[in-house]
Amino acid sequence: EDKVVQSPLSLVVHEGDTVTLNCSYEVTNFRSLLWYKQEKKAPTFLFMLTSSGIEKKSGRLSSILDKKELSSILNITATQTGDSAIYLCAVGGNKLVFGAGTILRVKS
Amino acid sequence: KAGVTQTPRYLIKTRGQQVTLSCSPISGHRSVSWYQQTPGQGLQFLFEYFSETQRNKGNFPGRFSGRQFSNSRSEMNVSTLELGDSALYLCASSLGWGRQPQHFGDGTRLSIL
Numbered sequence: 001e002d003k004v005v006q007s008p009l010s011l012v013v014h015e016g017d018t019v020t021l022n023c024s025y026e027v028t029n030f031r032s033l034l035w036y037k038q039e040k041k042a043p044t045f046l047f048m049l050t051s052s053g054i055e056k057k058s059g060r061l062s063s064i065l066d067k068k069e070l071s072s073i074l075n076i077t078a079t080q081t082g083d084s085a086i087y088l089c090a091v092g093g094n095k096l097v098f099g100a101g102t103i104l105r106v107k108s
Numbered sequence: 109k110a111g112v113t114q115t116p117r118y119l120i121k122t123r124g125q126q127v128t129l130s131c132s133p134i135s136g137h138r139s140v141s142w143y144q145q146t147p148g149q150g151l152q153f154l155f156e157y158f159s160e161t162q163r164n165k166g167n168f169p170g171r172f173s174g175r176q177f178s179n180s181r182s183e184m185n186v187s188t189l190e191l192g193d194s195a196l197y198l199c200a201s202s203l204g205w206g207r208q209p210q211h212f213g214d215g216t217r218l219s220i221l
Contacts, residue, residue: 031206031208034210036212041214041215042112042212042213042214043151045209045211048209088151090151094163094164094206095156096141096208098143098150099150101150
């Protein structure tokens with residue numbers, strides 16, 4: 001059975017800290033790994049990583065895919081209170097399997 | 109460009125009733141997927157529609173069904189509602205079958221009394 005595991009389940013940091021969120025997976029038909037940010041409503045797409053694109057960066061956020069270790073990390077530098085959210089990792093081929101998410105709270 | 113639109117935003121039903129949820133994808137997106145999100149189970153895949161045909165299905169009972177229209181809009185139906193069906197139902201659209209990334213709507217919050 002396809003499985004995606006995220007860690008930690010939750011963490012609390014102070015503004016300005018750097019955080020690293022982890023995602024490991026076991027799927028039978030890997031084509032891509034996606035990161036989403038969910039605040040109160042819709043998950044918002046952050047990054048998509050594939051065999052041909054294993055590293056992505058946008059502003060203070062960056063992500064790396066390790067296909068050998070079947071894992072990915074999402075880094076957020078200089079965190080802000082607006083980064084407080086649930087970060088979801090999803091992996092799949094034709095359909096996505098989601099992890100349980102990491103709840104990030106950034107304190108001012 | 110308008111995002112994924114889901115209606116209604118909130119619904120309250122009682123056990124045994126049925127419900128229909130609607131999803132309009134991003135313009136130009138032809139694939140629509142549905143997910144159920146609960147605190148205990150997280151985001152779980154229900155099904156994906158492309159070209160008016162169900163292409164993938166998750167592990168949900170037959171009470172959960174859907175369809176897609178020629179304009180790519182999709183509806184999801186749940187019959188004989190149970191208390192455990194209380195959840196946030198999210199719709200996501202993408203350019204094509206199995207194509208990523210998917211973009212999500214704000215969801216329909218369904219509460220069963």
